[in-house]
Amino acid sequence: MDARGPAGGMPRRAFLAATLGGLAVTLAACTDGGPTPTPTPTRTPAPSPSPSAGGVPAPEAFLRSRWSRDPFTRGAFSFDAVGSTPELRTSLADPIADRLVIAGEGTSADAPGTVHGAYAEGVRAARTIADLADEGDRIAVIGAGIAGLAAARTLADAGYDVVVVEAGTTLGGRLRTVEDDAFGGPVVLGSVFASDGAELRPILAQAGVATRPFAPVIEVRTPDGTVVESSAAGWDAIATAQEWAAGNSADVSLTNALIRSGAVPISGEPGADGLSPRDWLRNAISTGVEPTTGAAPTRVSAQRFDPDLVWRPTSRVVSGWTALIDRLADGLAIAGSSVVTNITVGDEGVGLRLDTGESLRMQRVIVTASVGVLKTDTITFDPPLPLLHQRAISVLGMGASDVVWLAFDEPFWRADAAGSPDDAAEDANGSTDEPAAAADGEVAATTDTDANVFTLVGATPTVAAWLDVGVDPRRPILLGILAAEHARRIAELDDADALAAILAALEPFAAP
Missing domain, CATH: 3.50.50.60 (FAD/NAD(P)-binding domain)
Known part of the structure; x- marks a missing residue:
């Protein structure tokens, strides 16, 4: 709600x-x-x-x-x-x-x-x-x-x-x-x-705002829940489009640049994992471009979009x-x-x-x-x-970008449902949550290898990405990010219909 x-x-x-x-x-x-x-x-x-x-x-x-x-x-x-x-x-x-x-x-x-x-x-x-x-x-x-x-x-x-x-x-x-x-x-x-x-x-430090380092560890799944190794094919196509756009005096949309640069049409021939370069381009757009800009690639500047802003390590406000x-x-x-x-x-x-x-x-x-x-x-x-x-x-x-918070009894999306992505040992040894001023300079990235960001390939996702933010294993919590037209569409729904659509988007991430 x-x-x-x-x-x-x-x-x-x-x-x-x-x-x-x-x-x-x-x-x-x-x-x-x-x-x-x-x-x-x-x-x-x-x-x-x-x-x-x-x-x-x-x-x-x-x-x-x-x-x-x-x-x-x-x-x-x-x-x-x-x-x-x-x-x-x-x-x-x-x-x-x-x-x-x-x-x-x-x-x-x-x-x-x-x-x-x-x-x-x-x-x-x-x-x-x-x-x-x-x-x-x-x-x-x-x-x-x-x-x-x-x-x-x-x-x-x-x-x-x-x-x-x-x-x-x-x-x-x-x-x-x-x-x-x-x-x-x-x-x-x-x-x-x-x-x-x-x-x-x-001012964050003076106010006592507590943050926790967040280093994205991304896991990609197909619609049937299979975990697959990520491919750079989609981002390579976007890089080709942006290189072409940079050589033009007039700006165009990212979609236009993809077409005019020859980056698309892109092969739809599936590889050994059943996924094609076209699937990975769609993944890069729906889980990278759209949540970063809140817009479809038809509206985003090909010259100004910065891929380095996608899922870079940062700090989460806890x-x-x-x-x-x-x-x-x-x-x-x-x-x-x-x-x-x-x-x-x-x-x-x-x-x-x-x-x-x-x-x-x-x-x-x-x-x-x-x-x-x-x-x-x-x-x-x-x-x-x-x-x-x-x-x-x-x-x-x-x-357009929205968040959806879901609290569950069990962390069914984790490979080890009994564990915590930020390691329950942190809580046993004392919380790492602290005011922003506690560390000097750059925020240290976490060393966890468990996935904490989940995305979909092989279909267009309703939810661009799921973030596992339930640090305390007693409170399994997912944070979903909706972007662009998906955010606008879900925003128009009442709570019951919105929740139904959001839970349907979670199905590939239910542990097999």
């Missing part, structure tokens, strides 16, 4: 009632710190575990995200669609009339689609606005995701008068974390990974993001359930119109709405955004 609003939501214990630029404004649901960013998931009665037709037992617990259906995100993260360049992202971040700055992972030229990229862009936007601001300026930050909170925190710490205007009832945006006893702790419904981004690492969100939001004036519908930029300031009909007048504004939201008419700008900003929003893509 998907996680919806919290039982208590954002505390409504303080109201912002101030004369801002001569306009009396009351913003409901405005906190002065101590927010509760963790929504409580809705839960249907837990199904009784019993084998399905494909041998997959019913889970003890089920949670999922549905970012493409969220009107305040319209997707999971931005990606480089055809024609995208780092310069486009940078231009989207340029100040407008010295009063408005757009920020978020979508404006990051170095780390788009990442938590540390969003955080760094929030800090960058705050510093830009601070350089432009006059003494006594009131500043609004639209959006209480990681970029918005980073911007507001930076400005507040510098002594500026800041208010955060958030459309939803919770804080954290796409870093949503819920507490669920059935999973033994926090469940992250957004990004489950953290990098060693220079700006983010210290304590959830709540501590980080709490730390950034502490003491900030935050107006929840306040949807900004219009932004008017003038010589004397910036006017914000809310969906309630209320207005707010500020001197400077930082907008951290996602690229997906900026593509819609959710927020209108008067005057319209500059042409370079409009082009960036039009060209950049917004990917």
Whole structure:
């Protein structure tokens, strides 16, 4: 089931009632710190575990995200669609009339689609606005995701008068974390990974966010459950396509490059394992390209797609993001359930119109709405955004990616169902979960050889990959990643139909 609003939501214990630029404004649901960013998931009665037709037992617990259906995100993260360049992202971040700055992972030229990229862009936007601001300026930050909170925190710490205007009832945006006893702790419904981004690492440590090194060990199975040795045929075809695309002045889609480079048609003749190069190309796309970008290869830039981003070692957040969100939001004036519908930029300031009909007048504004939201008419700008900003929003893509969490009685997908992928000895000798600052430099990769990432070849998978995240053998947990059109399709289903489709996708991974 998907996680919806919290039982208590954002505390409504303080109201912002101030004369801002001569306009009396009351913003409901405005906190002065101590927010509760963790929504409580809705839960249907837990199904009784019993084998399905494909041998997959019913889970003890089920949670999922549905970012493409969220009107305040319209997707999971931005990606480089055809024609995208780092310069486009940078231009989207340029100040407008010295009063408005757009920020978020979508404006990051170095780390788009990442938590540390969003955080760094929030800090960058705050510093830009601070350089432009006059003494006594009131500043609004639209959006209480990681970029918005980073911007507001930076400005507040510098002594500026800041208010955060958030459309939803919770804080954290796409870093949503819920507490669920059935999973033994926090469940992250957004990004489950953290990098060693220079700006983010210290604040993770200060907030006490616990991470665990995650070194992907991939096991590939066929639809009948046979474990097969991975082939590079698919990635070789993609490399050929990208080499061809790099020699062209005009960007094309990855699909177009595959065709025009001659990488496809690709042989459909099966080898000794019953699999063809065509099968492996489909595997590379569905389990690599699509979960990395959230998009089909028909939309992905052949010149900009980076294969090195696929399943690289990183760190998994095991304590959830709540501590980080709490730390950034502490003491900030935050107006929840306040949807900004219009932004008017003038010589004397910036006017914000809310969906309630209320207005707010500020001197400077930082907008951290996602690229997906900026593509819609959710927020209108008067005057319209500059042409370079409009082009960036039009060209950049917004990917669809969701996670599904399943808790089971037994780890039926493991070769040794009694073991743990991270080795139960870790728990016997003390947990390895620790705040992000515990290690200097690069996160050490694990030395485990047991598979912890499961993918499918020989058919198009509904779930791009399954991650074995049940470190504690007493709590076998799988994390499924849905991507591109599969994510959008499953997001449209109700919980019962979504769970049925997801369990069917698990059938090849039921231990033979």
